[in-house]
Amino acid sequence: MKLHQRITAEIEAAFTQAGLSEHPIILQPAKNTDFGDFQINGVMGAAKKLKQNPRELAQKVADTLVNNAIITHAEVAGPGFINLRLSPEFLAQQLQAALNPDLSIQKTESPQTVVIDYSSPNLAKEMHVGHLRSSIIGDSLNRVLSFLGHRVIAQNHVGDWGTQFGMLVAYLVAQQQAGNADLALADLEIFYRQAKVRFDEDPAFADTARDYVVKLQSGDETVLALWRRFVSASLQHAQAVYAELGLLLTEQDVMGESTYNNQLQETVDELQAKGLAVDDDGAKVVFLDEFKNQEGEPAAFIVQKKGGGFLYSSTDLACIRYRVNQLKANRLLYVVDARQSLHFAELFTVARKADWLPENIAAEHIPFGTMMGKDGKPFKTRSGDTVKLVDLLNEAIERAAALVRSKNPNLPETDAQHIGKVVGIGAIKYADLSKNRTSDYVFDWEQMLSFEGNTAPYLQYAYTRVQSVFRKAETWDTNAAIVLTEPLEKQLALELLRFEDVLQNVADTAYPHYLATYLYQVATLFSRFYEVCPILKADTQAKNSRLQLAKIAAATLKQGLALLGIETLEVM
Ligand code: ARG
Numbered sequence: 131m132k133l134h135q136r137i138t139a140e141i142e143a144a145f146t147q148a149g150l151s152e153h154p155i156i157l158q159p160a161k162n163t164d165f166g167d168f169q170i171n172g173v174m175g176a177a178k179k180l181k182q183n184p185r186e187l188a189q190k191v192a193d194t195l196v197n198n199a200i201i202t203h204a205e206v207a208g209p210g211f212i213n214l215r216l217s218p219e220f221l222a223q224q225l226q227a228a229l230n231p232d233l234s235i236q237k238t239e240s241p242q243t244v245v246i247d248y249s250s251p252n253l254a255k256e257m258h259v260g261h262l263r264s265s266i267i268g269d270s271l272n273r274v275l276s277f278l279g280h281r282v283i284a285q286n287h288v289g290d291w292g293t294q295f296g297m298l299v300a301y302l303v304a305q306q307q308a309g310n311a312d313l314a315l316a317d318l319e320i321f322y323r324q325a326k327v328r329f330d331e332d333p334a335f336a337d338t339a340r341d342y343v344v345k346l347q348s349g350d351e352t353v354l355a356l357w358r359r360f361v362s363a364s365l366q367h368a369q370a371v372y373a374e375l376g377l378l379l380t381e382q383d384v385m386g387e388s389t390y391n392n393q394l395q396e397t398v399d400e401l402q403a404k405g406l407a408v409d410d411d412g413a414k415v416v417f418l419d420e421f422k423n424q425e426g427e428p429a430a431f432i433v434q435k436k437g438g439g440f441l442y443s444s445t446d447l448a449c450i451r452y453r454v455n456q457l458k459a460n461r462l463l464y465v466v467d468a469r470q471s472l473h474f475a476e477l478f479t480v481a482r483k484a485d486w487l488p489e490n491i492a493a494e495h496i497p498f499g500t501m502m503g504k505d506g507k508p509f510k511t512r513s514g515d516t517v518k519l520v521d522l523l524n525e526a527i528e529r530a531a532a533l534v535r536s537k538n539p540n541l542p543e544t545d546a547q548h549i550g551k552v553v554g555i556g557a558i559k560y561a562d563l564s565k566n567r568t569s570d571y572v573f574d575w576e577q578m579l580s581f582e583g584n585t586a587p588y589l590q591y592a593y594t595r596v597q598s599v600f601r602k603a604e605t606w607d608t609n610a611a612i613v614l615t616e617p618l619e620k621q622l623a624l625e626l627l628r629f630e631d632v633l634q635n636v637a638d639t640a641y642p643h644y645l646a647t648y649l650y651q652v653a654t655l656f657s658r659f660y661e662v663c664p665i666l667k668a669d670t671q672a673k674n675s676r677l678q679l680a681k682i683a684a685a686t687l688k689q690g691l692a693l694l695g696i697e698t699l700e701v702m
Contacts, residue, residue, distance in 0.1 A: 134631040144194040166213030174210040184210030218614040237279030248465040252289035253364040256318040258516040268465040270642040290386035296343030301325035315363040390448040412436035461492040468497035499570035530554030556696040560586035564646035592653035596684040610674030649690040
């Protein structure tokens with residue numbers, strides 16, 4: 131149930147009766163729960179505009195608000211807030227309806243086709259921490275939007291084309307001749323580094339590399355076959371990382387830059403025919419008045435280089451046409467580093483002007499900040515190299531397993547490994563997803579693996595604690611009525627009923643940290659509730675009712691974490 135929406139509907143009716151239908155309601159959870167559950171702050175602004183007495187106007191709204199089954203009290207306070215108290219019977223009844231395995235979360239009434247572009251590493255190199263955030267955030271958005279009933283199409287827009295591949299293919303040939311190809315492809319980081327050294331030091335090799343670029347672009351089958359071998363080895367590395375992370379991405383989602391190759395020329399030609407792209411010293415450029423620099427000159431969005439070569443931008447334009455026309459997208463999301471903000475702003479503007487991106491199709495860049503080390507600089511190894519993702523994930527699992535072993539030395543090793551994986555991977559994902567994605571965040575092992583505070587281990591442990599209550603409860607009435615008498619019971623109920631609003635908010639804004647923050651609140655509130663309202667020692671009616679609350683709390687934590695791509699365990 132969308133609790134917030136339900137209450138808003140009631141308030142809207144009251145606002146209309148008081149002649150305020152044009153004014154925003156501004157509904158917020160109460161700051162102090164002693165005075166109410168929610169508060170309305172919109173009347174003061176309305177009164178000011180209408181030159182009316184705010185308290186009198188608020189009273190008028192409050193008087194009409196209590197004549198319904200949801201709100202029991204509406205009291206005017208301060209300069210003209212209205213404090214609302216909800217009916218415990220109403221809340222209990224709504225929770226009762228949520229006692230389904232799916233928590234009675236409604237599917238959207240207007241399902242969309244949402245294309246999410248995420249992960250999208252450059253295949254010339256091994257995946258490194260720079261790709262972690264896009265992969266994790268994109269995966270969570272995929273899960274939330276799918277859960278709400280949208281049709282999500284994941285697109286892994288890998289960088290599998292460009293001049294670097296001439297060099298890599300040339301190096302692959304050299305390795306093949308030496309009988310070393312398989313071995314060399316096992317570590318792409320070293321492969322790339324060695325190819326680059328060779329390219330810089332050996333002019334004959336550099337010539338071959340350039341020759342291969344031309345051959346690749348002209349569709350030479352032999353060179354293409356070598357390129358394919360390299361790309362497929364690189365993709366296997368990426369898929370191994372996805373599997374370790376438990377991402378939804380499959381090889382079917384890969385739509386690399388190379389797939390748009392044969393559409394680039396016509397894309398640019400069409401831009402030119404439409405009068406958008408013009409010749410600028412041999413290059414084809416779209417000048418954008420919307421993006422002027424300090425000198426007042428329009429931004430130049432280059433779509434074809436002098437000499438005919440295409441760019442990242444040309445590919446992205448062709449790609450938009452594919453996503454709109456072939457995939458029939460209603461909404462395009464690009465989960466890409468914040469440093470590419472200008473690229474996407476310009477890209478969408480050009481695509482709109484060219485009528486490739488109609489107004490009714492949303493295109494959103496979902497930016498995120500950089501992953502920093504504890505030293506405040508971008509995350510690197512001690513020697514200053516980029517950290518390979520496989521190494522980072524293995525370290526997470528190892529650290530978490532060690533932690534589990536130290537807490538429980540008698541645990542069989544297979545269990546320690548399994549728990550280590552769930553907790554370690556969960557910790558990495560949650561550390562990312564729990565922060566506002568637009569800011570940089572500090573990657574800190576101790577913090578993310580701590581069992582205290584807003585962390586994955588804390589939430590995973592909170593879940594197992596609720597489960598242990600059920601193991602101790604043994605028999606109880608799973609059909610019992612929920613009765614909310616204690617203030618903390620009511621608070622927990624209110625919080626649990628917010629789940630659907632929160633998911634909707636994540637779907638609308640593409641900010642997964644709203645969900646993380648919410649789950650943390652559910653977990654902390656549950657533990658306060660558990661301290662103040664004994665479950666197993668209470669009388670039968672209270673015990674059953676509280677177990678029902680616990681059941682919904684556990685289901686909410688499990689489902690919420692699953693939507694962040696994080697697993698839960700029955701015991702830890
Ligand atoms: N491969 C690019 C990079 O690593 C990201 C691609 C993002 N997607 C897109 N359609 N441009 O920076």
